[in-house]
Structures are given as structure tokens and as C-alpha cells.
Amino acid sequence: MSALASSAMPAQVGLLAGRAVRHIIRQPAQVVFPIVFPLVLLAVNSSGLDAATKLPGFPTTDYLDFALAVPFMQGALFAALNGGQDLARDIEGGFLDRLALTPMSGPALIAGQLGGALFMGVVSALIYLTVGLLIGSGIAAGFGGALVLLALAVTISFAFACLGTFVALRAGSGQAVQGFFPLFFVLLFLSSAFFPRNLIEQDWFREVATYNPVSYLVEGIRSLVITGWDGQALAQAFGIAALMIAAFLALSAWALRTRLVRT
């Protein structure tokens, strides 16, 4: 009897998560690009936008502190994209169909798939934080704040991975997942990621940024770096991430059922 057939759900999740992690590690492009690209942008933006710190009302005197939250968000977006693409490839390649013939449970399939994204979330968050500290940023909330920052970053990464999983299950094609990538970046760029909301001059942009949940995710991370302990910012960030996880996990489970019925 196969390992899958005899195993309980945790073991099934472990098997699939291990496969997802190995798959990521064996593709350097999936590891290097999502980590290096946000750091390059961090360096460029913290030099290019440093003049903004001279504006009255800007929350910090060093743009690096302000911008440090952005790589965590970009890393989460890459996790969503890569996780979604891997799953879409499994669908296109018929791996999902073959799994459907085994006793593997649906939730285990989703959880296992997300294991890879979670792994990338943890690794990239640790690297962003380490690099940020090495190049001169500080964490106003101290060591405990750094731990909460890591927890929040991983939670956000997981939330976006759930979104990527849903898109992959619904669309079933890597190209469709790629097509969603610009949309993820639109969400990031139309938020308060690069400029504080109170200093955004254009009314329409400030309005969009205020309704964009990504603003609150970024501000949650940023609060730990710049302000210290800000209960409201943290509650909003963790709350939105938790809502995203709940919503996209439920949608993913529904999309998986639909897909398995189709096959």
C-alpha cells in the first residue's frame, strides 16, 4: 500500500509540503528573484525618495525605515505567484488528476501546496529583516517587535499564497496565474507603500489607498519599524491577513471540489 493510502492527513500534508519545498529549492529562479528584486527596489527607493523625509509630517527621518515594509509585501506577492504557478503546473501536467485517484484528501492537497509558499515566506522575511537591519534600519518596537514583524510578514505571505492557490485552482493554467501578477502589483502601487497617506496630494489616490487593504498590511509592518507598538495598526494588519486567509482558503476548497468533479 502506498504511503499516501496509509497515511493520516498530517502525513499527507507533510508529503505534499515536502514536495513543494523541494520543488522551490530546485528552481533557483524561484528563490533568488523573489528575494533579490525587492531588495534592489528597497535600495533604489530609499535613495531616490529620501528627499520625502524632509517634508513636514513625514513619519521618519530615514526613508529606509519607511520603505522596509515594502519588500515583505513584494515577497508575499511573489509567494502568491510562484505557489499559484506551481499548482497550475500540477493541474496542467495531470498531477492533480492522478492525486484524485488516491485517498489524498482535498484539504491536505491545499495545505501541502501552501507549505511551499509558507517556507518561502519564512525564508524571505528573515532575509529582508536581516538585510534591513544590516543596512541601517532599526526596529522601534525592539526585539519582540522584530518577532511580531516576522510573524505578520509570514501571515501576510500565507494570505497571498492562499489567493494564488485559489486563482490557480480556478483558472487551471500557469498563464492565467501570470496574468494576475500585474493586478497584485497594482494593489501594491496604489497603496500607502511608498508615501504616507496623509501626504498624498491627489485626492483620488489617497481615497484608493485608504480603501486598499494592502495599505493596512504595509502600515502594520511599518508601525513596528517606525512607531513601536501600535495596537490599532497591528490589529488591522493581522485582521485583514486573517480575513484573506479564511476567505481564500474557503474559495480554494470550493474551487478544488469543482475541479475534481470536472476531472
Next chain:
Amino acid sequence: MSSLARARSVALAVAWRGIHNAFTNPAFLLPSVMFPLFFFMAFAGGLSGIQNAPNFEFKSGYSSFQFAFVCVQAAAFGGVFTGFAIAADFEFGFARRLLLAAPNRGGIVIGYMISAMVRAAFVIGVVFLAGLISGMRIDGSIGDLLALLVMALGVSAVATLWATGIAMRLRTMQAAPLMQMPIFILLFLAPVYVPIELIVGWVHDVAQFNPATAFLEAARGFVSGEPDKVGVAAACVVGLGALAALWARGGLRSAERAG
């Protein structure tokens, strides 16, 4: 038929196909229009407060400041997207048939370059209209704007030759990051958000020697009606164009050898 006439007929045929594909397939057209438009919207809308920073001097306003960047970016990425199309042509086998059929293979590269320039001109036109609708101020004359367009087309040609060299050497869509990342990094290591004097740290040092800085400063000069660094920008287009042409020629030879 002379060699020049053969090159011309190949170039026009390839250019027509490229333009036709780009304008009839929304999957090709939309990203090349939406990305610059989106960057324009996001930067001009979200970052305009930075124009109030001390020593930020640009008389035409922040939308115009960013329009110049988006022009250069659209031009460069028009070339990169054409590189993607060349790689796809190799993956589907079309490029190999083209190499066999074309009486002058240099004309193939020129054709791709023309299609990239047409594409860039269209995107710049769309962004320009969007800017005008949103109240962007243009202080440059018609002549300045035409000069801006000519420079952008030069940038597009350089980027196309660069991407062609990669696409013809590797002949796979997986080479896409190699085509776009260097151009992306080059563009963002230039004064994108603020004038160069306000950039701090190592990026300032790099930006001083980055040809993209000359393109951006010249473009902003044209937009504000106070042309600046035009000679440097022109020299960069010509110099980089010559290097990129050699690079593309090497790529073409590599594709020919691969058969």
C-alpha cells in the same frame, strides 16, 4: 534586386507582421499600454507630494516630471516586449522558417526594430493623452515634443537590439527576465522620482554615469521647454545603439549557426 532593396523588403514584411500581431492581439497590446499608464498614474498620483521637498525644482509639475520617465520607460519596454515576441517566434519555429526564407537576414532585425518603435510611439501617444486629460502641463513646444519622440524611438531601437541579441542567442521565452531585468535596473538607477541632486547614497553615484539619466534629463528638458543634456542623450543613443547593433548581429549569427 540589390542587397539594400532585399533588406528593405524583409524589414517591411517583418515590421508589418510585428505591428499586426501587436495591435490585433489584446494579450500583446494591453500589457505594453497598461504598464506605462499604470506607472504614470501610480507615480504622478501617489508621489506628487515629493515636489514640495526642499530643492525640488521642476517648473512643469510632477505629472510632467513623471511623464518624461514613462516616455523613456515605454520606449525601452517596447523593445523588451519585441524581444519576447522574437523568442516566442523561435519557440514556435516561425523564426527558423524566417531565417531560411529571408534573402537578407539583417532585414529581420531591422523589421523587429521598426515594429518596436511603432509600438512605443503608440504607447507614448496614449500616455500623453491620458496625461493631458488628467491636467498635465506641457511647457515644451511642438518641436520639443517631436525631439522627445525621436529620442524615445532611439531608446526603443537600442532596447530592441539588446533584447534581440538575447532572444536570438537563447531562443526561448525563459530568457525573458534576462531581457527585461538589466533594462529595469538601469531605468530605476536613474533619477526616477526626484532630480539627481536630491538622490542620496550610492544610487546617486551610479545615476551620474547611467545613460538612462541622460535620457530622463533630456526628456524632462523637452517637456518643460528648457532642453538640457540633449547632446549627451544623443551621444548615448548613438553609442549604445552601435554596441547593441553589434550585440544583435552576434545574436543573429548565433541563430544562423543553430540552424
